[in-house]
Amino acid sequence: xxxxxxxxxxxxxxxxxxxxxxxxxxxxxxxxxxxxxxxxxxxxxxxxxxxxxxxxxxxxxxxxxxxxxxxxxxxxxxxxxxxxxxxxxxxxxxxxxxxxxxxxxxxxxxxxxxxxxxxxxxxxxxxxxxxxxxxxxxxxxxxxxxxxxxxxxxxxxxxxxxxxxxxxxxxxxxxxxxxxxxxxxxxxxxxxxxxxxxxxxxxxxxxxxxxxxxxxxxxxxxxxxxxxxxxxxxxxxxxxxxxxxxxxxxxxxxxxxxxxxxxxxxxxxxxxxxxxxxxxxxxxxxxxxxxxxxxxxxxxxxxxxxxxxxxxxxxxxxx
Amino acid sequence: xxxxxxxxxxxxxxxxxxxxxxxxxxxxxxxxxxxxxxxxxxxxxxxxxxxxxxxxxxxxxxxxxxxxxxxxxxxxxxxxxxxxxxxxxxxxxxxxxxxxxxxxxxxxxxxxxxxxxxxxxxxxxxxxxxxxxxxxxxxxxxxxxxxxxxxxxxxxxxxxxxxxxxxxxxxxxxxxxxxxxxxxxxxxxxxxxxxxxxxxxxxxxxxxxxxxxxxxxxxxxxxxxxxxxxxxxxxxxxxxxxxxxxxxxxxxxxxx
Numbered sequence: 092x093x094x095x096x097x098x099x100x101x102x103x104x105x106x107x108x109x110x111x112x113x114x115x116x117x118x119x120x121x122x123x124x125x126x127x128x129x130x131x132x133x134x135x136x137x138x139x140x141x142x143x144x145x146x147x148x149x150x151x152x153x154x155x156x157x158x159x160x161x162x163x164x165x166x167x168x169x170x171x172x173x174x175x176x177x178x179x180x181x182x183x184x185x186x187x188x189x190x191x192x193x194x195x196x197x198x199x200x201x202x203x204x205x206x207x208x209x210x211x212x213x214x215x216x217x218x219x220x221x222x223x224x225x226x227x228x229x230x231x232x233x234x235x236x237x238x239x240x241x242x243x244x245x246x247x248x249x250x251x252x253x254x255x256x257x258x259x260x261x262x263x264x265x266x267x268x269x270x271x272x273x274x275x276x277x278x279x280x281x282x283x284x285x286x287x288x289x290x291x292x293x294x295x296x297x298x299x300x301x302x303x304x305x306x307x308x309x310x311x312x313x314x315x316x317x318x319x320x321x322x323x324x325x326x327x328x329x330x331x332x333x334x335x336x337x338x339x340x341x342x343x344x345x346x347x348x349x350x351x352x353x354x355x356x357x358x359x360x361x362x363x364x365x366x367x368x369x370x371x372x373x374x375x376x377x378x379x380x381x382x383x384x385x386x387x388x389x390x391x392x393x394x395x396x397x398x399x400x401x402x403x404x405x406x407x408x409x410x
Numbered sequence: 411x412x413x414x415x416x417x418x419x420x421x422x423x424x425x426x427x428x429x430x431x432x433x434x435x436x437x438x439x440x441x442x443x444x445x446x447x448x449x450x451x452x453x454x455x456x457x458x459x460x461x462x463x464x465x466x467x468x469x470x471x472x473x474x475x476x477x478x479x480x481x482x483x484x485x486x487x488x489x490x491x492x493x494x495x496x497x498x499x500x501x502x503x504x505x506x507x508x509x510x511x512x513x514x515x516x517x518x519x520x521x522x523x524x525x526x527x528x529x530x531x532x533x534x535x536x537x538x539x540x541x542x543x544x545x546x547x548x549x550x551x552x553x554x555x556x557x558x559x560x561x562x563x564x565x566x567x568x569x570x571x572x573x574x575x576x577x578x579x580x581x582x583x584x585x586x587x588x589x590x591x592x593x594x595x596x597x598x599x600x601x602x603x604x605x606x607x608x609x610x611x612x613x614x615x616x617x618x619x620x621x622x623x624x625x626x627x628x629x630x631x632x633x634x635x636x637x638x639x640x641x642x643x644x645x646x647x648x649x650x651x652x653x654x655x656x657x658x659x660x661x662x663x664x665x666x
Contacts, residue, residue: 159551159552159553159554159570159579160542160551160552161551164546185554185555185571185572188538188539188542188554189542189552189554190542191539191542192507192538192539192540192541192542192543192545192546193542193543193545193546193552195507195508195539195543195628196508196511196542196543196544196546196547197546199508200508200628201506201507201508201627201628201629202507202508202539202628202629203629204507204537204538204539205537217632221637222631222634222637225637226636226637227634227635227636227637228634228635228636228637228638229631229633229634230631230632230633230634230635231629231630231631231632232629232630232631232632233628233629234626234627234628234629234630235626235628241539271551271581271582271585272551272552272553272579272580272581272585273579273580273581274570274577274578274579275578275579275580276577276578277572277575277577277578278575278576278577278578279574279575280574280575280576291665292665316660316665316666317665318665324591327591327592328449328591328592330592334557334571334590334592335573335574335575340531341530341531341538343573348663348664348665349659349660349663349665360533366640369663370659370662370663371640372656372659374652378645378647383642383645384639384642385639385640385642386640386642386643386645387640387643387644387659388643388644388645388646388655388656388659389642389643389644389645389646390645390646390648390652390655390656391645391646391647391648392647392648392652393648396648397648397652397653397656400653401653401656401657404653404654404656404657405657405660405666408657408661408666409666
């Protein structure tokens with residue numbers, strides 16, 4: 092069994108959900124060690140232990156929170172030099188991406204990005220990665236050690252297995268040369284009602300909504316169903332709604348009980364973030380849109396008429 | 411630094427996102443497909459041009475691809491960029507992220523730019539790994555997911571998009587910034603711009619010029635299978651009963 096590292100991303104003291112998802116898979120692949128850097132690392136170590144980490148390397152140096160990517164890259168690279176890993180797993184999240192990319196370049200090993208699954212094979216590792224617009228699934232083999240793999244959020248179900256990790260203080264000096272991209276302020280904009288990632292119903296809008304002025308129609312439906320509103324990359328790029336609402340490869344991955352795609356054609360960029368939904372309903376004026384081929388129910392029609400009627404019907408049903 | 415900025419923007423030619431993907435029998439992309447300058451890169455070019463207009467300096471486009479990728483560079487030049495560099499070499503066909511980043515780094519280094527601008531990820535590959543690798547290889551700090559960039563002397567202040575808002579990140583030049591598509595609305599090339607672009611320089615270089623070896627690929631595709639597809643359900647025209655059908659599905663899913 093190889094030595095598998097999980098980069099346990101911390102966001103201002105909190106363990107990122109992807110970290111525990113990665114633990115669930117890492118346990119199947121080898122002896123798991125987690126690396127937790129920044130505020131809250133020691134507290135996170137206990138949780139990581141319960142999820143199967145045998146060792147957790149921790150450092151609560153403020154540099155990990157105050158400076159982007161480089162301090163974490165230094166810490167991982169120096170630890171790897173002393174006690175090499177066979178496989179390093181990262182979540183495919185903005186912060187982890189930056190660290191993984193730098194680390195791969197520094198170790199000259201390359202990496203596999205956007206993986207949905209990973210397996211040990213012939214002493215190495217093979218990851219499943221969407222290919223050619225998501226129509227194909229490639230089995231990609233890492234040729235170098237360590238294999239570095241970024242895994243899409245929500246690919247695995249976190250599960251406690253009990254256990255206590257040995258906590259090791261990571262002795263690393265972050266020198267000034269790595270304290271360059273300085274986080275000086277954190278601004279919270281969105282006050283999410285129901286969290287998109289946790290909602291049991293997600294209603295997402297795309298270009299077919301016609302414009303940002305029509306998004307309140309989706310909010311109304313979400314309100315009636317107790318769900319959350321998402322959006323396609325196209326309308327986020329167009330500035331209709333904030334990035335925090337984006338579902339898809341660059342945005343959030345969701346797997347609700349019901350996903351309602353309204354005026355969304357179904358580009359891979361989007362579908363990769365929602366195709367694990369239990370039930371998919373699509374409303375689109377184009378019967379040939381790709382989303383229609385993956386929806387459990389596809390409705391060809393005018394979204395601006397159907398959505399308000401649906402909201403009214405849901406409300407009537409509840410009464 | 412006295413204000414003027416030397417800016418490199420990385421650009422890529424990609425299959426037109428607005429045309430449907432088609433696959434040949436051998437799983438390669440159809441040659442008939444239209445190719446365009448990556449829409450994300452257009453935003454990067456726009457941001458570079460706006461910074462140049464505000465601070466003075468030069469915008470250089472660097473791309474890697476087949477010879478026809480010159481068209482993508484030409485598009486950026488017609489928007490107003492000053493010159494282009496195209497890394498083209500048969501050995502680079504199918505290059506992975508690390509090799510791409512190595513080639514770009516080797517081409518960019520001699521330019522000694524103050525700022526390198528990349529898109530967050532390409533429309534076709536969408537792995538988003540080239541920018542952090544490139545930053546590492548150039549020895550620059552990187553700020554990703556930038557939605558706003560302000561330059562004041564040698565200090566760059568970036569609003570970095572996060573899940574629930576943004577961070578303010580400060581960095582000194584030289585630095586690499588990867589931008590989101592929301593950062594700037596790309597301008598249309600004017601007729602004058604298109605005419606001027608015809609005489610702008612596009613330097614073409616190969617792996618040998620860059621002095622790098624292709625090396626062994628960091629990863630190889632062992633197999634390709636059809637992705638697990640969801641079974642298509644029923645598609646209905648809205649004849650007035652659509653709402654009832656949707657309600658029925660919602661009831662079955664126990665959300666109503």
